[in-house]
Amino acid sequence: MHELAVAEQLLKLVEEEAQRAGARRVVAVHLVLGEHSHIAEEALRFHFERLTSQGSPAEGAQLRVRREPMRFRCLECDADYAPPAGDWRCPRCGEVGKLLDPGDELRVESLEVEMANTAYEEEEEEKEKEGGRGWPGET
């Protein structure tokens, strides 16, 4: 299947986002995989780990996967439901509803990243510099 190709794309996105945010390291990737995305989670992890093992800011990052189901809406009952595989009937009335969400997403929700410096640390550094120049108003 195509987990290698997906892992390559995923890594590009993760590195791009991390760089844009000025992050030093990616700690975790929160990923949504629809139940119909046809992605084998283990294969994806394997390829992602292998691709990041040779020096990437995402090296060692955890892949946190949330699975999302396919969802239907029953117009009769005015209710949403997530049917078991292959049987799309509404659990209440038995009619087949209308598709709301095919559950085939491959989406990066968020990243946990380690930043180079905290704003607090920067402030402290600033103060130290200022301190070196003496108290304000003294000159």
Added chain:
Amino acid sequence: MAGRNVKLLRVERSALADNDAVARALRRRFREAGVFVVNVIAAPGAGKTSLIVRTIEHLRGWARVGVLEGDIVGNLDAQRVLAAGAYDAVQINTGGQCHLDASMVEQALSRLLLEELDLLFIENVGNLICPTHWVLGEDLTVCLVSAAEGHDKPRKYPEVFAKSDAIVLNKIDLMELSGFDRSEFVRHIRALTEAPLFELSCRTGEGMAGWTEWLWARVRRPVGPMPMG
């Protein structure tokens, strides 16, 4: 000194954002060249090449049709569409990859007379699963299934049907022979999508006119009315 400074970054982007970006660039290129692009997705043997061949025959003398033939290996299909009257055809061998991606299409364009075409078919690699995630800058995605494959395909591979702009049921000449339950098929298709369904046979030619007329209206080339035949 200071502990790890971990921050949560909201991303909310498709994991295939990179392919999506290449596809957007392709789309602009197709627009500028004035070419209407159709991505054909189906299982091996469903009749992708046959549908393209038949469509080319119907549009002969009206439209210059090009084809990008995605396949794991070989160039048989490119030869078939050229013999049928395709204006140009390029074979893309994916070397084992189960789908075409936008960069493969981009590379293939250097070998195709894109500017001279009206319509471009991209025959994706025979597979109902993987190609659905990889957009190619197409105007239309067409999902093709054959009656010989059985009526349960929408239930097994709902995402490709849900994503397609048109669904073609091919080999209706084999419907009875295959025990194909048409109402079961249509019921599940309709749960997934309102996209038009064309029931046809590339062998007998039955139903081809409806499909070609619909496609022609979408292509909207200002060259005249739909050719008959």
